[in-house]
Amino acid sequence: MNLCRLKNLKGISTVLAVGILWLLAGDAFGAETASATGVTGGYGPAPDLKPSDYPQVAGVNSRVTIWIVAQLHLWFAAFVLAVPIFVFIIEAIGMRTRDKRYDDMAYEFIKVSITAYSLTAIMGGLLLFCLVLFYPDLFRYMSVIFKDSMFYYALLFFAESAVLYIYYYGWHWLQGGFRKWVHLTLGLLLNAVGTTLMLLANAWLTFMMSPAGVDPAGVFSGDAWAAIHNFLWNPINIHRFIANIAYGGSIVGAYAAFKFLTASGAQEKAHYDWMGYNANFIAICALLPLPFAGYYLAAEIYAYSQQMGITLMGGLFAWLFIIQAVLIGTLFLSANYYLWCGMGRSDGAKRYYKYIKYIAIVLIGAFLVWFTPHTLVLTNEELKALGGPYHKYLGPLGIMPAKNTAVNLMILFTALSFMFYRRANKVATVGWVKAGNAIQVALFTTGILNIFFLGVYHGYFTNTVYKVAASIPQVLTTLIVIVASVVIDSFMYRRSQEAGPLHWGRVPPRSQYALFLLAVSFTWLMGLMGYIRSGIRQHWHILDIMRDNSPDAFTPTLGYAANVVSLATILFMAMVIFVFWLSQVSGSKTLPDGYWKE
Amino acid sequence: MRQFLMVVAFTLLTVGLFAGYSNFGIPQIEPAQPPKQEKIDLGAMTMDKFIALGEKIFNGKGTCTLCHNNLGRAPMLGGTAGLVPKRLVDPRYKGEATNVEEYLIESFVKPSAFVVAGFGKKGTNDTVSPMPDVSAGSIRLNDAEIKAVVAYLQDSGGAEVTVKIPTDAPEQTEQTEGEPRAPFETPEQAIAELGCGACHKVATEEGEVGPDLTKIGGLRDKAYLRQAILDPNADITEGFEKDQMPPDYGAQMYAQELEMMVDYLAGLK
Ligand code: HEM
Numbered sequence: 001m002n003l004c005r006l007k008n009l010k011g012i013s014t015v016l017a018v019g020i021l022w023l024l025a026g027d028a029f030g031a032e033t034a035s036a037t038g039v040t041g042g043y044g045p046a047p048d049l050k051p052s053d054y055p056q057v058a059g060v061n062s063r064v065t066i067w068i069v070a071q072l073h074l075w076f077a078a079f080v081l082a083v084p085i086f087v088f089i090i091e092a093i094g095m096r097t098r099d100k101r102y103d104d105m106a107y108e109f110i111k112v113s114i115t116a117y118s119l120t121a122i123m124g125g126l127l128l129f130c131l132v133l134f135y136p137d138l139f140r141y142m143s144v145i146f147k148d149s150m151f152y153y154a155l156l157f158f159a160e161s162a163v164l165y166i167y168y169y170g171w172h173w174l175q176g177g178f179r180k181w182v183h184l185t186l187g188l189l190l191n192a193v194g195t196t197l198m199l200l201a202n203a204w205l206t207f208m209m210s211p212a213g214v215d216p217a218g219v220f221s222g223d224a225w226a227a228i229h230n231f232l233w234n235p236i237n238i239h240r241f242i243a244n245i246a247y248g249g250s251i252v253g254a255y256a257a258f259k260f261l262t263a264s265g266a267q268e269k270a271h272y273d274w275m276g277y278n279a280n281f282i283a284i285c286a287l288l289p290l291p292f293a294g295y296y297l298a299a300e301i302y303a304y305s306q307q308m309g310i311t312l313m314g315g316l317f318a319w320l321f322i323i324q325a326v327l328i329g330t331l332f333l334s335a336n337y338y339l340w341c342g343m344g345r346s347d348g349a350k351r352y353y354k355y356i357k358y359i360a361i362v363l364i365g366a367f368l369v370w371f372t373p374h375t376l377v378l379t380n381e382e383l384k385a386l387g388g389p390y391h392k393y394l395g396p397l398g399i400m401p402a403k404n405t406a407v408n409l410m411i412l413f414t415a416l417s418f419m420f421y422r423r424a425n426k427v428a429t430v431g432w433v434k435a436g437n438a439i440q441v442a443l444f445t446t447g448i449l450n451i452f453f454l455g456v457y458h459g460y461f462t463n464t465v466y467k468v469a470a471s472i473p474q475v476l477t478t479l480i481v482i483v484a485s486v487v488i489d490s491f492m493y494r495r496s497q498e499a500g501p502l503h504w505g506r507v508p509p510r511s512q513y514a515l516f517l518l519a520v521s522f523t524w525l526m527g528l529m530g531y532i533r534s535g536i537r538q539h540w541h542i543l544d545i546m547r548d549n550s551p552d553a554f555t556p557t558l559g560y561a562a563n564v565v566s567l568a569t570i571l572f573m574a575m576v577i578f579v580f581w582l583s584q585v586s587g588s589k590t591l592p593d594g595y596w597k598e
Numbered sequence: 599m600r601q602f603l604m605v606v607a608f609t610l611l612t613v614g615l616f617a618g619y620s621n622f623g624i625p626q627i628e629p630a631q632p633p634k635q636e637k638i639d640l641g642a643m644t645m646d647k648f649i650a651l652g653e654k655i656f657n658g659k660g661t662c663t664l665c666h667n668n669l670g671r672a673p674m675l676g677g678t679a680g681l682v683p684k685r686l687v688d689p690r691y692k693g694e695a696t697n698v699e700e701y702l703i704e705s706f707v708k709p710s711a712f713v714v715a716g717f718g719k720k721g722t723n724d725t726v727s728p729m730p731d732v733s734a735g736s737i738r739l740n741d742a743e744i745k746a747v748v749a750y751l752q753d754s755g756g757a758e759v760t761v762k763i764p765t766d767a768p769e770q771t772e773q774t775e776g777e778p779r780a781p782f783e784t785p786e787q788a789i790a791e792l793g794c795g796a797c798h799k800v801a802t803e804e805g806e807v808g809p810d811l812t813k814i815g816g817l818r819d820k821a822y823l824r825q826a827i828l829d830p831n832a833d834i835t836e837g838f839e840k841d842q843m844p845p846d847y848g849a850q851m852y853a854q855e856l857e858m859m860v861d862y863l864a865g866l867k
Pocket of ligand 1 (some may be wrong): 074
């Protein structure tokens with residue numbers, strides 16, 4: 001208990017410190033710049049910096065420092081913003097079903113995130129400090145434009161902390177009847193505040209990619225909403241929102257896996273197995289729409305600037321998408337693998353075992369197509385380094401329609417895995433089981449054929465420059481097949497019988513490593529995508545407005561970036577393990593003999 | 599504890615595999631360095647050099663080949679100069695150019711004045727060009743650079759090169775801070791302002807670090823003098839050290855100042 005109180009105090013004081021620092025920084029810089037540029041109503045053009053304008057601290061690489069700190073902040077923030085989203089949903093499910101296990105699980109999730117919350121604040125404060133220290137002019141310029149939103153950000157941060165603490169510490173107090181409703185409302189409020197926080201931070205980030213509300217010299221029009229609501233704001237908001245949920249699910253899954261592996265009793269094992277299953281379920285649900293959100297984001301980047309779009313999908317970064325494909329393939333495979341292992345919990349699952357190898361084959365095949373290199377468009381120097389724009393053997397598999405086809409198949413088959421899992425322990429009792437199954441088989445077959453046909457036809461027999469015409473009907477096919485068959489399934493198994501009791505906890509330890517793999521891959525993937533997001537701006541702090549003239553303006557190679565990302569991932573994982581450990585010791589009590597007066 | 603160590607080892611292994619794949623599994627391409635913000639020494643420029651400069655900008659700073667390559671993202675520009683007469687009378691042409699040079703410049707800075715069929719922005723029916731204004735944004739070529747690219751396109755398109763190498767206008771490059779400096783009126787003023795006298799005996803100055811310049815016109819021709827200022831290390835005067843004279847006068851002087859200085863020095867006999 002003692003430790004708990006201490007932690008709490010520390011959390012609050014960090015929050016205070018960060019908030020005050022932020023406010024001070026925002027105001028002080030605002031005032032200074034305004035007085036320096038008085039004539040134009042307070043807004044000067046973006047400064048043209050010289051290398052000497054970037055303070056150097058001996059032995060410290062400014063860019064790598066900022067990079068790692070920002071990434072750590074983002075990981076923690078993504079995690080602590082995502083957890084309340086599904087905690088809210090799980091709490092609501094618990095309220096509806098009156099199954100206390102859900103309520104306990106929701107509470108445990110939020111408990112994990114609360115320690116992470118103070119780490120988010122610490123990393124945020126550190127990020128601010130590093131920005132002011134290493135990139136003072138950039139920060140000054142940004143804080144003139146985003147003065148107000150930074151202020152509200154700080155304010156919202158207080159609000160978020162307050163609501164979070166009440167929500168967490170009031171969990172057991174606000175139980176039953178009307179009080180539970182109050183508690184659920186707090187959860188909703190927490191999410192509203194958290195999401196707004198994310199939207200504001202995203203605005204600063206996307207402003208740097210697609211600046212708005214400023215003229216070509218960087219003179220701010222004073223319209224803060226225009227700067228916030230810039231071209232790439234919403235595409236990134238959507239992709240991040242979804243990715244964060246998947247990410248939060250995967251981290252919580254790793255937590256459950258860790259607890260499962262270290263659990264002593266069968267009951268504890270059963271509990272954490274169940275928790276891990278639910279976390280994985282959340283991660284998969286959010287994983288399925290992610291590729292679509294990703295392509296939408298890429299299309300919007302292309303629409304904003306053809307130049308940036310080509311930098312993104314061609315050239316150096318084309319190889320990044322191959323690494324991305326490897327990682328996403330890993331995510332899908334480990335999520336599926338976990339489901340397959342989980343079938344061991346049920347005695348009825350044997351009926352489905354024989355199909356699994358086919359799913360695995362399709363997944364791996366799709367994965368291989370996906371990670372076949374795209375046509376590479378390079379600058380001249382890069383061309384020379386590589387020896388040609390096309391991949392030697394795999395050209396035709398590298399184009400977009402082939403990849404879209406692969407992605408859609410991967411999603412369909414993951415959904416199929418999941419349906420098998422759901423059915424594993426059930427025996428349908430309705431009279432139309434045969435017909436229902438036949439319809440589902442037909443649905444999947446026509447769906448797969450249609451996806452194939454669209455991909456092949458548009459990919460190889462049409463002659464558009466960007467062969468993406470197939471993607472929308474393909475996505476629609478995938479969605480229709482999934483939704484329709486899930487609906488049929490839910491009717492078919494309405495009054496089903498259980499094949500036998502589910503044996504929670506009866507999974508091999510290696511299944512838990514699939515959960516770790518999911519979490520680690522996700523973390524690393526996020527880091528990698530952070531690199532490309534910033535990388536496509538090339539030598540610009542703010543695209544076309546404020547040039548990066550620091551010694552670090554060059555775009556690093558993929559290997560270099562991967563090493564930084566790996567280092568950051570290891571740091572993050574170490575901190576996460578620390579958090580897990582902390583939430584473990586805070587729950588255990590040591591009774592020292594004879595220490596306290598009786 | 600064993601479980602804990604296994605998890606740690608597993609995490610490190612996974613991260614190591616990803617890092618290893620990124621480092622060794624795919625080719626490491628060294629991304630192009632950010633384009634330099636350097637001054638062009640127009641004063642010391644021949645037409646051949648100007649065309650070569652245009653080619654360099656076309657492939658480098660201008661990032662034109664990002665789109666204008668054989669992958670169908672944008673038209674190839676080899677024959678564009680020859681096509682201009684047809685473009686000018688095309689009913690879809692919305693610009694104001696009357697000759698090849700004007701047309702090319704216009705297509706760089708107002709790409710939508712004429713959009714080559716099939717290359718317009720999606721959904722605009724070839725009325726809006728996806729090409730950025732190359733005098734603004736991240737490419738931001740200045741007038742001289744644009745003229746150099748025009749010269750290159752005229753030359754490589756087999757058309758007559760009509761552009762003049764600009765020497766009259768002060769160069770505006772991104773590096774100049776605030777107001778561009780007013781050009782020096784006389785060679786003496788330039789020598790005083792640029793501090794040549796700190797090292798040289800020239801005009802009224804008595805510097806001793808570098809060679810005496812009071813009779814330099816008798817020893818060296820104009821081309822040599824130009825080079826001695828732009829690239830001091832190209833040829834070191836006997837009895838003196840390398841790296842003594844600042845190498846960046848080319849960037850500090852406007853083209854016409856350099857010519858004025860060279861003329862002046864050549865006249866000292
Ligand atoms: C299953 C597929 C995908 C997964 C799991 C995934 C995952 C992620 C994650 C976790 C992030 C970091 C989000 C954050 O910073 O909060 C991210 C960012 C990003 N993704 Fe994806 N993504 C997927 C598909 C795609 C696709 C297909 C593209 C484009 C072709 C794409 C482009 C990007 C870009 C440009 C970013 C950086 C934007 C940002 O900082 O938020 N993603 N992705």
